[in-house]
Amino acid sequence: MPQFQQPACWRLEAGGQVMDVDTAVKDDILGGGAVISGLLDGKDGTLGTAKKHDLKEMIEEMDSAAEANDVPIVFICPISLEPMVDPVTLCTGQTYERVNILRWFSTGRLTCPTTVQDLWDDTVTPNRTLHQLIHAWFSQRYLRMMKRSKDVEGRARELVQCLEKVKGEARVQTLKELHKIVAAHPSIEKPVIDSGVLGILSSLLGPFTSHAVGSEVIAVLVNLNLDSEAMTDLMQPAKISLVVDMLNEGTTKTKIQCARFIEVLMGAESFRFEIVSSLSLLVGLVRMVKDKREPDGVSAGLSLLKTICSHDQVRSSIVSIRAVAQLVERLPDLSPNSLESALQILDDLAAIPDGRSALKDCPQTIPNTVRPLMKVSEACTRHALSILWAVCKLAPEEFVYLAVEAGLATRLLLVIQSDCPPELKKQASDLLKLCSLNYTATLFISKCKLTRTMQ
Numbered sequence: 001m002p003q004f005q006q007p008a009c010w011r012l013e014a015g016g017q018v019m020d021v022d023t024a025v026k027d028d029i030l031g032g033g034a035v036i037s038g039l040l041d042g043k044d045g046t047l048g049t050a051k052k053h054d055l056k057e058m059i060e061e062m063d064s065a066a067e068a069n070d071v072p073i074v075f076i077c078p079i080s081l082e083p084m085v086d087p088v089t090l091c092t093g094q095t096y097e098r099v100n101i102l103r104w105f106s107t108g109r110l111t112c113p114t115t116v117q118d119l120w121d122d123t124v125t126p127n128r129t130l131h132q133l134i135h136a137w138f139s140q141r142y143l144r145m146m147k148r149s150k151d152v153e154g155r156a157r158e159l160v161q162c163l164e165k166v167k168g169e170a171r172v173q174t175l176k177e178l179h180k181i182v183a184a185h186p187s188i189e190k191p192v193i194d195s196g197v198l199g200i201l202s203s204l205l206g207p208f209t210s211h212a213v214g215s216e217v218i219a220v221l222v223n224l225n226l227d228s229e230a231m232t233d234l235m236q237p238a239k240i241s242l243v244v245d246m247l248n249e250g251t252t253k254t255k256i257q258c259a260r261f262i263e264v265l266m267g268a269e270s271f272r273f274e275i276v277s278s279l280s281l282l283v284g285l286v287r288m289v290k291d292k293r294e295p296d297g298v299s300a301g302l303s304l305l306k307t308i309c310s311h312d313q314v315r316s317s318i319v320s321i322r323a324v325a326q327l328v329e330r331l332p333d334l335s336p337n338s339l340e341s342a343l344q345i346l347d348d349l350a351a352i353p354d355g356r357s358a359l360k361d362c363p364q365t366i367p368n369t370v371r372p373l374m375k376v377s378e379a380c381t382r383h384a385l386s387i388l389w390a391v392c393k394l395a396p397e398e399f400v401y402l403a404v405e406a407g408l409a410t411r412l413l414l415v416i417q418s419d420c421p422p423e424l425k426k427q428a429s430d431l432l433k434l435c436s437l438n439y440t441a442t443l444f445i446s447k448c449k450l451t452r453t454m455q
Helices: 021-026 055-064 098-106 128-163 168-184 186-194 197-203 211-221 228-234 237-249 252-265 279-290 295-309 312-320 323-333 336-349 353-361 365-370 378-394 396-405 408-417 422-436 441-448
Strands: 087-089 095-097
Touching: 087 098, 087 128, 095 098, 128 168, 128 186, 128 197, 168 186, 168 211, 186 197, 197 211, 197 228, 211 237, 211 252, 228 252, 237 252, 237 279, 252 279, 252 295, 279 295, 279 312, 279 323, 295 312, 295 336, 312 323, 312 336, 312 353, 323 336, 323 353, 323 365, 336 353, 336 378, 353 378, 365 378, 365 396, 365 408, 378 396, 378 408, 378 422, 396 408, 396 422, 408 422
Parallel strands: none
Antiparallel strands: 087 095
């Protein structure tokens, strides 16, 4: 059986031209121009030796920093479409990542994935030349990225120091630049926090802080990991009051950032539910949910409202601002994720008497809650069933008829016949029995729109 020998040439897929790797790099066949040509640092123009870094770690770090977007196509494994760390070549001359081609072979396929040729030899030969080239390319990019990171880190430290000195518009501009840096360079978060930025930012929030400064402070804070000490400091009433004001009066972007900021604070051990029981905050969140023009604002508002609803003490306050009817009216227009959040909120509110009464008094509760059953997700089905059970149980004579006319019986049968968890099937079965009480068997079957087989 012929043995494959490592070729001293490079075969291009497009035109079948053959050349050595060094020529391919010099002629910019691989892409990257001077960047890749700079890797040929040997005296005779051949591949030099780059400073050794772990290739896999470099690729992962650069990928997380969005620095690996222009990787030359010949560095990419045709199977995984990811940069190769351990390239090996088959007898056909095609190169793959070792783990990917071995996985291909393990399925019983003794063919070349790219050319679909039958292999006369399943030996995989390490492509050391390509490995060296990949390592050198990523090393150079990695070192360049690290240098930029250090430069950015230095600039961020300068901005933090400036915050205590500048005022007015200069402070706003400093905060804007700091926000851009921490949002674009997550890797500098720790050194920025170590520079004392959290204490400085917290000191800028207070009863006399302008919304221009306050909104930029929040924009920076939502991009940083807050420790328990910082969160406790930021939960002072005067600071929360400012954030709530900005959530009500700021731009859509500011409202979203304020909602996310409060949600972060709710994860603190020192959190107290009184912080989010303000009617002004709850009204502001409902307004965000009602604004159909801003889907991101709707999502952020529902996310925080859902977290707040997990605290029993606040549910009555949410019901008191007529949030139930407004949430029910929005159900048909929401995206799947937002719909799931809205139904969970309504399900939580249905756990209290005032919430059930509000659901009962809303004309759209039945049709808007029946519609997502078995159409969106299991979570949506679970919350919708719970809401419908609470309402129908409260006034069966009135609402069972409306529910059946809205197609509830058919949806419940779908739940029972699906692969949903047993508890959901049990709840659907109980609700179906409740729906059938006011009908004769024949009439109820006709309402279910059953086929003869299902009957």
